[in-house]
Amino acid sequence: MKLLRIVSFVFTCLFLMPVALSANNAKSTVITYHAQLLSAIADPKNTSDALRFNALAPAMDKAFDFETMTKTIIGRSWAKADDTTKAELLAAFRQVIIAIYADQFAGLKQGEFIVSGTRDGPRGLKLVDSKLETPKESVPLVYVLRNKDNAWRIIDVLLDGGISELAVRASEYSNILKTSGPKGLVTSLNDQTEALLAN
Numbered sequence: 001m002k003l004l005r006i007v008s009f010v011f012t013c014l015f016l017m018p019v020a021l022s023a024n025n026a027k028s029t030v031i032t033y034h035a036q037l038l039s040a041i042a043d044p045k046n047t048s049d050a051l052r053f054n055a056l057a058p059a060m061d062k063a064f065d066f067e068t069m070t071k072t073i074i075g076r077s078w079a080k081a082d083d084t085t086k087a088e089l090l091a092a093f094r095q096v097i098i099a100i101y102a103d104q105f106a107g108l109k110q111g112e113f114i115v116s117g118t119r120d121g122p123r124g125l126k127l128v129d130s131k132l133e134t135p136k137e138s139v140p141l142v143y144v145l146r147n148k149d150n151a152w153r154i155i156d157v158l159l160d161g162g163i164s165e166l167a168v169r170a171s172e173y174s175n176i177l178k179t180s181g182p183k184g185l186v187t188s189l190n191d192q193t194e195a196l197l198a199n
Contacts, residue, residue: 026126052102065153092189
């Protein structure tokens with residue numbers, strides 16, 4: 001039930017901007033991101049998570065709205081944090097997400113992303129349906145995008161038909177926030193990034 005409440009929160013807060021762009025541009029954001037992701041992973045020079053991190057970072061910075069994602073995950077603690085702490089949280093969250101992707105996709109040697117269509121979501125969001133096809137499995141992915149500064153940016157990825165990646169992160173980090181506060185979460189995220197990039 002807690003996870004469902006977080007998922008509901010993800011879809012109902014922080015998305016007050018009017019829609020100004022077409023669904024095709026939301027789809028283009030995902031297609032471009034997929035192409036850059038596969039290129040970074042396939043590059044034979046990127047033999048470590050650290051090198052894949054450096055290759056993925058520009059593509060993810062362009063495709064993802066890390067600020068909205070960070071605000072959503074931090075929740076009420078965001079409003080209470082000072083500007084320095086907010087900047088540290090945003091930087092730490094951005095780094096750990098890119099590091100996680102660099103690590104998770106390291107073994108993707110044969111695969112392709114297929115985008116099947118775009119749907120309207122709540123409060124002007126767009127949902128881009130896609131799947132990752134590999135020789136062993138087909139993984140459905142739904143990208144959730146919002147219009148920010150006249151560009152469609154990814155704010156969440158729904159895995160296996162409905163599991164919110166952002167909600168999972170929020171649930172994972174909630175105990176750290178409760179026990180150690182925002183500063184403690186920054187330390188934890190930075191430690192996680194360091195461990196991932198050591199591979």
